[in-house]
Amino acid sequence: QKEVEQNSGPLSVPEGAIASLNCTYSDRVSQSFFWYRQYSGKSPELIMSIYSNGDKEDGRFTAQLNKASQYVSLLIRDSQPSDSATYLCAVRGLTGGGNKLTFGTGTQLKVEL
Protein backbone atom coordinates (compact mmCIF):
# COMPACT_ATOMS: atom_id res chain seq x y z
CA GLN A 1 0.00 0.00 0.00
CA LYS A 2 1.36 3.41 -0.96
CA GLU A 3 1.80 5.87 1.88
CA VAL A 4 -0.17 8.59 0.08
CA GLU A 5 -2.62 7.65 -2.66
CA GLN A 6 -4.32 9.79 -5.25
CA ASN A 7 -6.28 9.02 -8.37
CA SER A 8 -4.02 10.03 -11.27
CA GLY A 9 -6.89 11.28 -13.40
CA PRO A 10 -7.25 13.17 -15.58
CA LEU A 11 -10.23 14.70 -13.84
CA SER A 12 -12.16 16.82 -16.31
CA VAL A 13 -14.64 19.45 -15.14
CA PRO A 14 -16.40 22.24 -17.03
CA GLU A 15 -15.51 25.83 -16.31
CA GLY A 16 -17.46 27.13 -13.32
CA ALA A 17 -18.01 23.70 -11.79
CA ILE A 18 -16.64 22.33 -8.51
CA ALA A 19 -13.58 20.13 -8.80
CA SER A 20 -13.12 17.55 -6.04
CA LEU A 21 -9.70 16.02 -5.50
CA ASN A 22 -9.13 13.20 -3.03
CA CYS A 23 -6.22 11.73 -1.14
CA THR A 24 -5.82 8.91 1.36
CA TYR A 25 -2.84 8.21 3.58
CA SER A 26 -1.68 5.17 5.49
CA ASP A 27 0.23 6.55 8.50
CA ARG A 28 -2.25 7.20 11.31
CA VAL A 29 0.16 9.45 13.20
CA SER A 30 0.45 11.92 10.31
CA GLN A 31 0.38 15.46 11.62
CA SER A 32 0.05 17.91 8.76
CA PHE A 33 -1.47 17.83 5.32
CA PHE A 34 -0.77 19.92 2.25
CA TRP A 35 -2.01 20.46 -1.27
CA TYR A 36 0.52 21.58 -3.86
CA ARG A 37 -0.31 22.66 -7.41
CA GLN A 38 2.13 21.91 -10.21
CA TYR A 39 1.76 23.32 -13.69
CA SER A 40 3.34 21.34 -16.50
CA GLY A 41 7.09 21.90 -16.56
CA LYS A 42 7.03 23.96 -13.36
CA SER A 43 7.79 23.33 -9.71
CA PRO A 44 5.17 22.52 -7.05
CA GLU A 45 3.69 25.45 -5.15
CA LEU A 46 1.73 25.25 -1.91
CA ILE A 47 -1.92 26.24 -2.15
CA MET A 48 -3.43 24.84 1.08
CA SER A 49 -2.37 23.36 4.38
CA ILE A 50 -4.59 21.78 7.03
CA TYR A 51 -3.70 20.45 10.45
CA SER A 52 -6.97 19.57 12.23
CA ASN A 53 -10.16 17.76 11.34
CA GLY A 54 -12.79 19.70 9.44
CA ASP A 55 -12.78 22.23 6.66
CA LYS A 56 -10.41 25.08 5.89
CA GLU A 57 -11.38 27.64 3.27
CA ASP A 58 -9.16 30.02 1.34
CA GLY A 59 -10.83 31.84 -1.50
CA ARG A 60 -12.10 29.32 -4.03
CA PHE A 61 -10.22 26.49 -2.32
CA THR A 62 -11.46 24.33 0.57
CA ALA A 63 -9.39 21.61 2.18
CA GLN A 64 -11.15 18.91 4.16
CA LEU A 65 -9.49 16.56 6.63
CA ASN A 66 -10.86 13.45 8.29
CA LYS A 67 -8.14 11.81 10.39
CA ALA A 68 -10.37 8.91 11.45
CA SER A 69 -10.83 7.93 7.82
CA GLN A 70 -7.28 9.00 6.87
CA TYR A 71 -8.69 11.13 4.10
CA VAL A 72 -7.90 14.59 2.77
CA SER A 73 -9.69 16.38 -0.02
CA LEU A 74 -9.45 19.63 -1.94
CA LEU A 75 -12.46 21.36 -3.41
CA ILE A 76 -12.05 24.05 -6.05
CA ARG A 77 -15.16 26.13 -6.56
CA ASP A 78 -15.88 28.04 -9.77
CA SER A 79 -13.13 26.14 -11.58
CA GLN A 80 -11.18 28.16 -14.14
CA PRO A 81 -9.05 27.01 -17.08
CA SER A 82 -6.07 28.42 -15.13
CA ASP A 83 -6.72 25.76 -12.47
CA SER A 84 -5.72 23.07 -14.97
CA ALA A 85 -2.66 21.50 -13.38
CA THR A 86 -1.54 18.48 -11.37
CA TYR A 87 -2.47 18.62 -7.70
CA LEU A 88 -0.16 16.87 -5.27
CA CYS A 89 -1.27 15.77 -1.83
CA ALA A 90 1.51 15.74 0.78
CA VAL A 91 1.56 14.41 4.31
CA ARG A 92 3.97 15.17 7.12
CA GLY A 93 4.45 12.49 9.75
CA LEU A 94 6.73 12.01 12.69
CA THR A 95 9.55 10.19 10.89
CA GLY A 96 12.67 11.93 9.70
CA GLY A 97 12.69 14.47 12.51
CA GLY A 98 9.11 15.50 11.82
CA ASN A 99 9.96 17.59 8.80
CA LYS A 100 9.61 15.00 6.05
CA LEU A 101 6.84 15.30 3.45
CA THR A 102 5.54 12.26 1.59
CA PHE A 103 3.82 13.11 -1.68
CA GLY A 104 1.18 11.32 -3.65
CA THR A 105 1.71 10.92 -7.38
CA GLY A 106 -0.80 13.67 -8.11
CA THR A 107 -4.15 14.13 -9.82
CA GLN A 108 -4.26 15.88 -13.16
CA LEU A 109 -7.12 18.36 -13.36
CA LYS A 110 -8.43 19.69 -16.66
CA VAL A 111 -10.92 22.53 -16.63
CA GLU A 112 -12.69 22.70 -19.97
CA LEU A 113 -14.22 25.78 -21.55
Add this chain to the structure above:
Amino acid sequence: DAGVIQSPRHEVTEMGQEVTLRCKPISGHNSLFWYRQTMMRGLELLIYFNNNVPIDDSGMPEDRFSAKMPNASFSTLKIQPSEPRDSAVYFCASSLSTGTDTQYFGPGTRLTVL
Protein backbone atom coordinates in the same frame (compact mmCIF):
# COMPACT_ATOMS: atom_id res chain seq x y z
CA ASP B 1 13.57 37.43 -2.24
CA ALA B 2 14.98 35.47 -5.18
CA GLY B 3 13.49 32.17 -4.08
CA VAL B 4 15.29 28.85 -4.25
CA ILE B 5 17.92 28.86 -7.00
CA GLN B 6 19.02 25.71 -8.80
CA SER B 7 21.62 25.14 -11.45
CA PRO B 8 21.89 23.94 -14.08
CA ARG B 9 18.28 24.01 -15.29
CA HIS B 10 18.97 21.31 -17.84
CA GLU B 11 21.73 18.73 -17.93
CA VAL B 12 22.36 16.14 -20.61
CA THR B 13 25.16 13.71 -19.97
CA GLU B 14 26.33 10.28 -20.97
CA MET B 15 26.11 7.19 -18.85
CA GLY B 16 29.05 6.86 -16.50
CA GLN B 17 29.71 10.58 -16.19
CA GLU B 18 29.61 12.51 -12.93
CA VAL B 19 26.73 14.93 -12.49
CA THR B 20 26.60 17.72 -9.90
CA LEU B 21 23.41 19.62 -9.20
CA ARG B 22 23.50 22.82 -7.17
CA CYS B 23 21.04 24.60 -4.91
CA LYS B 24 20.91 27.89 -3.05
CA PRO B 25 18.08 27.96 -0.49
CA ILE B 26 16.07 31.01 0.50
CA SER B 27 18.09 33.18 2.86
CA GLY B 28 17.20 32.47 6.48
CA HIS B 29 15.74 29.03 5.80
CA ASN B 30 17.31 26.31 7.91
CA SER B 31 15.97 23.20 6.19
CA LEU B 32 16.88 22.06 2.69
CA PHE B 33 15.38 19.18 0.77
CA TRP B 34 16.37 17.31 -2.40
CA TYR B 35 13.56 15.61 -4.34
CA ARG B 36 13.44 13.58 -7.53
CA GLN B 37 10.35 13.51 -9.75
CA THR B 38 9.54 10.94 -12.41
CA MET B 39 6.32 10.00 -14.13
CA MET B 40 6.39 6.52 -12.64
CA ARG B 41 7.29 7.30 -9.03
CA GLY B 42 6.14 10.87 -8.59
CA LEU B 43 7.94 13.22 -6.23
CA GLU B 44 10.30 11.41 -3.88
CA LEU B 45 12.37 12.87 -1.07
CA LEU B 46 16.01 11.91 -1.44
CA ILE B 47 17.60 13.66 1.54
CA TYR B 48 17.06 16.63 3.77
CA PHE B 49 19.29 18.84 5.90
CA ASN B 50 18.54 20.90 8.97
CA ASN B 51 21.10 23.56 9.90
CA ASN B 52 23.47 22.04 7.30
CA VAL B 53 23.33 18.59 8.93
CA PRO B 54 21.83 15.63 7.03
CA ILE B 55 18.78 14.44 8.99
CA ASP B 56 17.20 11.80 6.77
CA ASP B 57 18.92 10.26 3.75
CA SER B 58 16.75 7.15 3.59
CA GLY B 59 15.51 8.15 0.14
CA MET B 60 18.94 8.22 -1.48
CA PRO B 61 18.67 5.36 -3.96
CA GLU B 62 22.20 4.01 -3.71
CA ASP B 63 25.82 4.83 -3.09
CA ARG B 64 26.12 6.55 -6.45
CA PHE B 65 24.19 9.45 -4.94
CA SER B 66 25.70 11.83 -2.42
CA ALA B 67 24.69 15.22 -1.06
CA LYS B 68 26.50 17.90 0.85
CA MET B 69 25.64 21.18 2.47
CA PRO B 70 28.91 22.93 3.35
CA ASN B 71 27.14 26.10 4.51
CA ALA B 72 23.69 27.59 4.98
CA SER B 73 23.51 28.99 1.46
CA PHE B 74 24.67 26.12 -0.73
CA SER B 75 24.05 22.43 -1.31
CA THR B 76 25.06 19.92 -3.95
CA LEU B 77 23.65 16.61 -5.10
CA LYS B 78 26.15 14.44 -6.93
CA ILE B 79 25.59 11.32 -8.99
CA GLN B 80 28.67 9.30 -9.83
CA PRO B 81 28.54 7.36 -12.09
CA SER B 82 25.28 8.40 -13.69
CA GLU B 83 22.92 5.88 -15.32
CA PRO B 84 19.98 6.32 -17.73
CA ARG B 85 17.52 5.43 -14.94
CA ASP B 86 18.67 8.55 -13.09
CA SER B 87 16.95 10.69 -15.74
CA ALA B 88 14.38 12.79 -13.88
CA VAL B 89 13.66 16.30 -12.66
CA TYR B 90 15.52 17.05 -9.45
CA PHE B 91 14.02 19.69 -7.18
CA CYS B 92 15.56 21.47 -4.26
CA ALA B 93 13.26 23.00 -1.64
CA SER B 94 13.82 24.97 1.52
CA SER B 95 11.80 25.89 4.60
CA LEU B 96 12.16 27.42 8.01
CA SER B 97 13.05 24.76 10.49
CA THR B 98 9.79 24.47 12.40
CA GLY B 99 7.64 21.45 11.66
CA THR B 100 4.65 23.19 10.15
CA ASP B 101 6.40 25.51 7.72
CA THR B 102 5.89 25.58 3.97
CA GLN B 103 8.48 24.09 1.67
CA TYR B 104 9.38 26.38 -1.23
CA PHE B 105 10.58 24.61 -4.35
CA GLY B 106 13.21 25.71 -6.80
CA PRO B 107 12.64 25.52 -10.57
CA GLY B 108 14.26 22.09 -10.80
CA THR B 109 17.03 20.56 -12.88
CA ARG B 110 15.95 18.30 -15.72
CA LEU B 111 18.59 15.59 -15.99
CA THR B 112 18.87 13.35 -19.02
CA VAL B 113 21.41 10.53 -18.95
CA LEU B 114 21.99 8.98 -22.36
